[in-house]
Amino acid sequence: MTARPQNRLQTNALCAELTPAQIDKLACLARSEHHTAGTFVFREGELATDLYLIDAGRVGLELCSPRGVHTIDTLDRDDALGLSWMYPGARWLFDARATEPLDLVVIDGQRLHALCEQDTDLGMRLMRAMAREVIERLQATRARLLDFYR
Amino acid sequence: MSVYLPRPFVVDAVERETADTVTLVIRPQSGLAPAMKAGQFAMLSAFGTGEVPISVSRIARDRLHHTIRHVGEATRALTALKTGDSLGFRGPFGTAWPLAAAVGKDLLVLAGGLGLAPLRPVLDYVMNHRDRFARVSVLYGTREVSQVLFGRDHKAWRSLMSLRMTVDHDVRQPDCAPWSGQVGVITKLIPKATYDAQNTVAMVCGPEIMMRFSARDLEASGIERANIHVSLERNMKCAVGLCGHCQLSNFLVCRDGAVLSYDRVAPLLTVREL
Amino acid sequence: MSNRRHILNADAFDQLFDALRDAGYTTVGPTLHDGAIVYDALTCAADLPVGWIDVQEAGRYAVQDTGSGRYFDYTVGPHTWKRFLRPPREPLFEAIRSGAGVAFHAAAAPEETYALMGVRACDLAALGVLDAVLTGQTYVDTRYATRRSRAFVVAVQCARAGNTCFCVSMNTGPRASAGFDLALTELKDAGRHVFVVEVGSPRGATIAAALGLRDSTEEDWAAARAVSAATAANMGRQLDTTGLVSLLQQEAENPLWNDIAQRCLACANCTMVCPTCFCTTVEIDSDLEQTRASHTQVSDSCFHASFTQMHGGPPVRDTTSARYRQWLTHKLSTWHDQFGHSGCVGCGRCVTWCPVGIDLTAEAARLRASHEERA
Structure with missing residues (x-):
């Protein structure tokens, strides 16, 4: 919890394509959260x-x-937790529960929207990373649909 | 001596693994147990039923362990055997996991479902010769928590190697201990493992689709196909290359496999009904 | 072994049958039965289909009496020699249970000692193919090996090519140059009816010596070779094998396989008449008390659904298209990778005995044309 938000962001999958300057911009919107094991991040x-x-x-x-x-x-x-911030008004479909002590970097969705529209290059890169994340989770879901261990 | 004639073996112990899977600990009715290598299989038969190819899941000094899931008539009869019962044994057959090729390198073991059984002798070998390998990671995926195999070995494995587990489906009852592993497809574990792709040998065993998806991601991470090894399953009848059943294009799986390097088989696995 | 050559008069042909019987052989070979020339026990030359020929086409077979008096003017029929050397049903072992214990008793070793009379060059090559599969790998089928090593082979150099023959394309005939104990070339003209007898082994030499044959002349030998040259020039079919091994594997997903499957009945006739098809499965019969179970090896076919059945799903090769592709590709392509040579010897039986007349040579040619069109 002592590392600067910039350092903690740069290894995250969603920030893979961002420049250091863009990560700094993102870090300005970030706050830290800690959750003890067993507690909910959202419901x-x-x-x-x-x-x-x-x-x-x-x-x-x-x-x-x-x-x-x-x-x-x-x-x-x-990993990124929760992709629904992209659509204002969306509600969480699942409970997110810490199964281990959890450190999060939290970015305000409304301010992130504004940032993406103001810095469209950052927005583009972030959306591309989001799309990759969505595709990977979709593929993983499809693989599980095959139920191949049966 | 006919290559088709089984040797009488006796069940020394039965270890129940899951609701439909047991491990038979077996020994010859007389004489010494044959020398088996990790990855090899034997043709096992209960009285009056057909033979089935079952990989060795532990090679003890004078006992062989075979982990069997009840999926049909022959495996039903085998999984119903009790201590003291007899069975037929032919083997060992097939190729072995390339342990020698992995010495001095990072070893990545990917097991899906029952696929952990043919790989357990590899992990046993690592336990006894840990210094021969660099990093050793075991990635293990199953359908659900109740299908997790060899729980009694996990603690020892964790002491000498990294073990990551994931299940495809997890429904927790209120009075059950929570699952400590991950939930999701096994390939999701690959980026979490630490290995030097240029200096890694990967051994993958599980359902064919699981092996394909895993091999694809391993390859994408930089491991050459020749260093990825899979264990194929086909309909085997004779296990000695004489009956023609287990053909996969230019391979007789019982003779040329079941363990084959991915570079040799990858193009075949995507051809329909080959 | 130098190929000593002799002359056997046709009217003394029975002496060969007698010599083989005296040497302990059970002679089997071609004989007319139910309108086809099949392989069965022979006691004398008259048991052969003397004067008969066969007329073969894709999906058609008939026999005709020509009255020629010649012994070997037909080609090959629905039977193959594997019916004797690797019978369609072979006992493997018996499991006998007493209490918790079990004992396995291997089936008694085969006792038959056959003389195979009238083995054509293609079928001689087929025996070589079976030898490689059943005796040339790490594990040996001992029952086949026993019968095979004992078998005395009397080859016949074909004087006629059938309409479905293509041994020349497969480099297996029509002249057999090795692999026999004795080889006969039948010569008949107005003046004489004889066999030129080639000796191919010490065992053959012993039998030949027992017959007290005179040596053949250069003219006889030239006449014998001329017979084979004429036969070679009259092949009913041909198959271009150039590059076929990789071509067929590359064409695994060609739509032509589906086209063939529209005609193929998956009846397995081709695998039954093929002299090299070796696939088997195992049948188990146990008594009512469950104390005795006999395991029997039986011929199987890659056209059967059960052939690739695995637990919990359809057969790996679920469609006729996939099964036909497996059969043809195995014969002409993957056999090379598995065993180092072709699995097809060009005997043409699969063409003749296909009930819908699917012609492997034609289908291979269509696949080649399709491949080259896209190349």
């Missing part, structure tokens, strides 16, 4: 306003049902 149905980047620890994306708690995915260090 299903809440407004999805922020982008979370995982600095340390692990998060489970969970959904509860009468059959138990379904873990949809787990995310680790340098």
Whole structure:
């Protein structure tokens, strides 16, 4: 938690294509959050306003049902948590629960939108990284749909 | 002596692994157990049923371990065997995991589902000869937590190598201990492992699609196809290259495999119904 | 072994049968049965289809009596020698259970000692192909090896080529130059009816010596070679094998396979009549008390759905298209990679006995044309 936000951002998957100056701009919007193991970062149905980047620890994306708690995915260090900030008004589809002590870099979604529109090069690079992230998660989901261990 | 004649073996112990999977610890009814290498398989048969190819999952001094999942008639009969029961054994057959080629290098072991069984002798070897390898990472994916194999070995493995696990589906009941591994497809573990792609040998075993997806990501990370090894499964009847069943284009899988380097088989795996 | 050459008068042909019987052989060879020339036990020369020829085309087979008096003017029929050397049903072992224990008893070693009468060059090559598969690898099929090493081979140099023959293309015939104990070339004209007898092994020399044959002349030998040259010039089919090994593997996804599958019935006739098809599976019969189970090796075919069945899914080769592709590609291409030579000897049986007349030489040529068109 002592590292500067810039340093913590540069290894994150979403920042892979950003220049150091652009990372600095992003860092200006960032704040740190710590969650103890077992606590929730956000809950299903809440407004999805922020982008979370995982600095340390692990998060489970969970959904509860009468059959138990379904873990949809787990995310680790340098993964982005929550992609729904891109669409104002969107709500979280899952609970995000820290399964280990969790350090996050949190970026205000509304200010990030404004930054992307003001610095379109930064916006383009960030969107490209977002798209890559979405594609990778889609591919992983498709692979799991094959249910190949059966 | 006919190459088709089994040798009588006896079940020494049965270790239940999951609801549908057991490990038979077996020994010859008389004489010494044959020398098997990690990656090789034997044709096992319960009385009155057909033979099935089962990889050796642990090579002890005088016992062989074979981990078997109940998926059909022959495996149903094998998984129903009890201590003291007899079975037929032919083997060892097939190629071995290239352990010698991995000495001095980083070793990456990717196992999917029951695919951990043919790789366990590799991990046993690493446990006994840890100094022969640089970094050793085990990436293990299964369908769900209840399918995780060899839990009793994990602690020892973690002491000498990195073990990362993921499951495709996780539904936790309120009174159950939470799953400590990840949730998601096995390929997601690959970027988390530390290895020098130029100096790594990867051994991959699991369902064919899992091996393909894994090999693709390993290759993308810089490991050459020739250093990625997979273990193929085809319908084997004789295991000695004489019955023609297990052909995959120019390979007889029982004779030329089951362990083959990915550069030799990759183009074949994407041809439909080959 | 120098190929000593002799002359056997056709009217003394029975002496060869007698000599083989005296040496302990059971002679099997071509004989007319139910309108086809098949291989069965022979006791004397008259059991051969004397004067008969066969007329073959894709999907067609008929026999005709020409009244020529010649012994070997037909080519090859629906049977192959594998029916004797590797019978379609072979006992492997019996498992006998007592209490928790089990014992495995290997089937008794085969006792048959065959003399194969009238083996054509293509079929001699086919025996070589089977030898490589069943006796030339790390593991040996001992039952085949036993029968094969005992078998006495009387080759016949073909005097006629059938319409589905293409041994010249496959470099296997029509003249057999090795691999036999004795080889016969039948010469018949107005003046005489004889066989030029080539000796190909010490075993052959012993039998030849027992017959007390006179040596052949240069003229006889020239006449014998002329027979083969004429046969070679009259092949009914041809197959261009140039580059075929890699070409067929590259064409694995050519739509032509689907076109062939529109006609192919997946009946497995081609694999049954093929002299090199060796695939087998195992049948198990156990008694009602579950104390005794016999395991029997039976012929199998890559055209059967069960051939590539694995647990929990359809067969790997689920469509007829994939099965035909496997069969043809194996014969002409992947066999080379697996065993170092072709799996096809050009006997033409698969062409003749296909109920819908699929012609492997024609299909290979179409695949080649399609390949070259896109190249």
